Amino acid sequence: MKWPRSKKMENYLITCNIHKDETITALCNGHSELCCSRCVELNHSQCSKVTPINELTDMQPTDLQGLSVELETVLGEIKSLQISQELSVQALLRTYKEHVAVMIEQMRGNLNFNIDDIDECGNSYVGTSGGHEQYLKEEMCRSVLFILNEFDNITVKELNEMRDEVISIKGSVTSSIHKCTSLHNDLSHFHEFVQKIGDNKELCLIASIKCKHIIQQALTLLGKSSKVFNVQSITKHNVRIPSDKRICNIGGICVLPDGHVLVVDCTNQNVKMLNQQYQVVSHWDVNARPVDICLITPSEVAVAVNDHDSKIHEVQFITVNQGKLVPGRKFQLQHECSGIDHHQGVLFVISSEELYKYTLNGKQVCSLYRSFEYKVYKCAVSPTGDRLYITSLWLDNKLHTLARDGTLLATCTDPALYYPRGLHVTPAGQVLVCINSWPNTVLQVGWEGKSKLATLATEEDGVRNLWSVCYSSTASSIIVGLYRDDNILVFRVE
Ligand SMILES: [Zn+2]
Numbered sequence: 243m244k245w246p247r248s249k250k251m252e253n254y255l256i257t258c259n260i261h262k263d264e265t266i267t268a269l270c271n272g273h274s275e276l277c278c279s280r281c282v283e284l285n286h287s288q289c290s291k292v293t294p295i296n297e298l299t300d301m302q303p304t305d306l307q308g309l310s311v312e313l314e315t316v317l318g319e320i321k322s323l324q325i326s327q328e329l330s331v332q333a334l335l336r337t338y339k340e341h342v343a344v345m346i347e348q349m350r351g352n353l354n355f356n357i358d359d360i361d362e363c364g365n366s367y368v369g370t371s372g373g374h375e376q377y378l379k380e381e382m383c384r385s386v387l388f389i390l391n392e393f394d395n396i397t398v399k400e401l402n403e404m405r406d407e408v409i410s411i412k413g414s415v416t417s418s419i420h421k422c423t424s425l426h427n428d429l430s431h432f433h434e435f436v437q438k439i440g441d442n443k444e445l446c447l448i449a450s451i452k453c454k455h456i457i458q459q460a461l462t463l464l465g466k467s468s469k470v471f472n473v474q475s476i477t478k479h480n481v482r483i484p485s486d487k488r489i490c491n492i493g494g495i496c497v498l499p500d501g502h503v504l505v506v507d508c509t510n511q512n513v514k515m516l517n518q519q520y521q522v523v524s525h526w527d528v529n530a531r532p533v534d535i536c537l538i539t540p541s542e543v544a545v546a547v548n549d550h551d552s553k554i555h556e557v558q559f560i561t562v563n564q565g566k567l568v569p570g571r572k573f574q575l576q577h578e579c580s581g582i583d584h585h586q587g588v589l590f591v592i593s594s595e596e597l598y599k600y601t602l603n604g605k606q607v608c609s610l611y612r613s614f615e616y617k618v619y620k621c622a623v624s625p626t627g628d629r630l631y632i633t634s635l636w637l638d639n640k641l642h643t644l645a646r647d648g649t650l651l652a653t654c655t656d657p658a659l660y661y662p663r664g665l666h667v668t669p670a671g672q673v674l675v676c677i678n679s680w681p682n683t684v685l686q687v688g689w690e691g692k693s694k695l696a697t698l699a700t701e702e703d704g705v706r707n708l709w710s711v712c713y714s715s716t717a718s719s720i721i722v723g724l725y726r727d728d729n730i731l732v733f734r735v736e
């Protein structure tokens with residue numbers, strides 16, 4: 243049964259999204275946008291096909307029932323995303339509190355240990371003169387002061403760093419929760435409209451077009467965009483710096499929201515920061531081989547460092563402060579690592595055999611995936627955190643998609659995936675893989691991880707020795723790092 247539609251709902255439907263005092267009069271087919279007369283005048287005067295709405299209603303009837311089902315599905319998914327994000331914030335705050343408690347407990351332990359030490363010393367001098375007691379008191383004071391100072395200088399600095407991370411991550415999750423809420427409201431409105439709309443053809447048409455747009459927005463927020471990138475141009479940029487002794491080897495890339503690009507150079511053992519013109523503006527020398535990098539907050543990254551020979555396996559945090567790279571805290575890993583990614587306070591670190599989950603303070607939560615038959619290499623987490631992608635190399639050469647708890651959801655077995663090296667997921671959920679074999683290619687895989695959507699570039703476009711990949715929303719570009727090459731490649735995409 244259709245409920246009578248209200249005037250309010252009708253007004254909401256026919257009002258231009260941009261110009262709130264105008265009504266929709268036409269559809270631009272090229273942009274597939276609903277327009278008011280001002281929109282047409284301002285943005286679509288050059289467009290070849292702008293059709294008045296009343297002429298469009300002869301088109302085939304819109305499937306409102308189908309849209310209604312789609313709306314219901316998306317509404318449910320947005321709701322669960324909101325819930326999972328609220329849980330993320332709680333987990334993040336819990337991690338921080340636990341870490342503070344551990345640090346204080348550690349200091350208490352140090353103090354007790356030292357006092358016991360001095361006490362023991364004192365006991366062996368029982369019966370000696372009072373001058374010795376005085377000495378012991380002074381020694382105890384010095385010792386306590388030393389421990390407190392160390393706590394101030396090292397531990398408090400580290401806790402402050404972590405507190406800033408927690409505040410920043412909590413802020414971004416909260417704003418994402420707000421986006422969910424507002425989109426949920428809009429979706430619910432449309433869901434109601436679709437039930438009540440009746441059979442006015444013009445209104446049905448407008449409602450269906452607006453519905454499709456909003457469902458698209460929701461899918462983007464859910465990291466389920468299937469939009470295929472279209473490469474416009476490819477440019478090369480040299481990232482070698484005078485102190486680099488060998489040819490560069492860019493194993494990992496990440497982009498800050500302000501457009502700066504950070505790359506790790508495995509052979510020259512440094513992290514380089516590039517400006518928006520892809521010129522190196524700062525660098526920081528790492529103590530060992532940096533293998534991958536991921537964004538933690540808008541001004542902080544985590545670098546996975548792995549040196550098989552010197553047995554250094556650690557995660558090093560680096561802050562960007564006034565155009566400089568400043569090293570912060572770090573934590574040790576009890577295993578080798580080849581890749582790292584981050585989602586709302588959770589770190590995913592991959593070794594050649596296993597994918598691990600870590601908290602921000604370096605506590606290993608669990609192992610999510612284990613492979614004895616083939617080597618796994620890179621990992622990337624979906625924008626909502628509900629899917630994990632891993633690439634495998636020897637004997638397997640596939641892309642595996644895991645659920646949050648490590649359950650295998652899909653395996654992409656496309657033969658084009660032979661020797662996948664770089665792996666990245668965009669904020670809309672598009673999965674990018676770069677292949678370092680014959681031929682070298684950059685592929686886009688669907689968010690479900692089941693099949694290849696497109697080949698974005700091949701050797702015919704001059705791409706070779708592909709090693710790492712990352713998407714920059716600010717520059718609408720895909721950035722590709724190379725193996726034994728001083729250049730990076732930048733694909734302008736639409
Ligand atoms: Zn308008």
Ligand SMILES: [Zn+2]
Pocket residue numbers: 270271272273285286289
């Ligand atoms: Zn147009």
